[in-house]
Amino acid sequence: MSVLNNAADVLRCFGNDCPDLTVSDVVRLLGMPKANASRLLKAMREANMLETIGDSHRHRPGRLMLDLAAAYRRSSLLIGRASEVVAEASSSFGHTGYISVRDGKEVTAVADFQGTNALRVVSNIGRRLPAHLSATGRSLLARLGEDEVRALYAGHGALADLPDQLSKVRHQGFAYSSQEATPGVDAIAIAVADPRTDEAVSLCIVYPHTLVDDKGRDEMIAALARGAARIAEDLGDSAFVAPRI
Amino acid sequence: MSVLNNAADVLRCFGNDCPDLTVSDVVRLLGMPKANASRLLKAMREANMLETIGDSHRHRPGRLMLDLAAAYRRSSLLIGRASEVVAEASSSFGHTGYISVRDGKEVTAVADFQGTNALRVVSNIGRRLPAHLSATGRSLLARLGEDEVRALYAGHGALADLPDQLSKVRHQGFAYSSQEATPGVDAIAIAVADPRTDEAVSLCIVYPHTLVDDKGRDEMIAALARGAARIAEDLGDSAFVAPRI
């Protein structure tokens, strides 16, 4: 089913810094003969996987794709439960919150809740982050065994301190980052899993560094922790470590 | 490229009341030989268009799909501008807001902003609504000419009052519904378009009927109207009618 793989490759091009695609973009990015690219985009258009922007030759994901992220969320009890917790925390503290999942060495947000404070971190759902460089990613990596992490990051240099970071996360029960992925932005994250489906999500709050002191941070950790603990208990996540602040 | 169409058909199954799919679901829903369905799901899995839930045979949309809704939003200046306006209105009034697009006779939300009030309308992004039965849909239909609407709804009974509703929307510059799609829920919506790309979006606020009186409603309309008017001016949407309250 090589058409499917080609179609998937086209869809993958939309990640991050590429909001639209033309036939020649596809030729250049995927190294495919242009006859092929032209027919492929046409077929994807007809299948509603893509649509053209106005009457130009630029393509973006089609309407069909819009509903799928919602279906993903609906498919998971865990994501639903986690969303309730983060939505509540986000609106009571006024900061932006996320639910994220890990995919190999990357994390992606599957749901976001905009903060309400005047100064807030703008939500960037759909952007992939390196797992080891974000609090949310480390909260998820910490759920793996040490050997699994080693296997995952085999041949990946400059990760000398990851094991230590993760064991700290395992001990504390939460992950924290200060101005790591983005200057001026701090984040706290707690992971919880559903043993029946083997999926793990991270509950995460991001906030402007200058706006929150240690006490405020600990209050948010406590709020996320309460919610996460309830989810862990209800779903039977025995690996969950109640955060200690 | 019939594989592509089959794959798209599978993805379409996820709409609304079907959060996951098995091989036999696909056989039943699409009437396809099961050998075929089995291979198709396998190929879609390998292309990251689907993933299995845990180690069961149930499938949901894959990670690849999660980013596409975000790419869609990034591809459109109009959606970005509209999001700013609705996010602002949503957080200042505390009610839930949407950005929606029309697709034939249906409307879909492409972005949502959860309200912060204790009593708020829960956001249901990704659900398709009949355009003629919602404020957001009528705000978009009102941008069409009368003959276009007639053509769109040709052979569609029980729509005697749609033209009148739309001309009211055109005159007022906004659409309003009270407990129409959902009991206890009111909505206001204003549409704006980008003439360069021919796309139109609806800015919409939904709120509990009991919580807002006429004055409160008019304030929200005014807030949306100011934002929409700015967008219309910046993008050159000459068909935009400034709402009169």
Place this chain on the structure above:
DNA sequence: AGCATTAGTTTCATTATATGGAACTCGAGT
């Protein structure tokens, strides 16, 4: 436990479909 039933995968010959090179069309710029 043993048997029946349902769900999913694999096999294989046949058919339909994708492929890529080249020719062709359309627009924009000079």
Place this chain on the structure above:
DNA sequence: ACTCGAGTTCCATATAATGAAACTAATGCT
């Protein structure tokens, strides 16, 4: 009018999808 870039269409060939049936795995039933 000419050229360049971008996109589409044509055609013979190679490749991949199809459906029936056989096979395997899981689940329910007595």
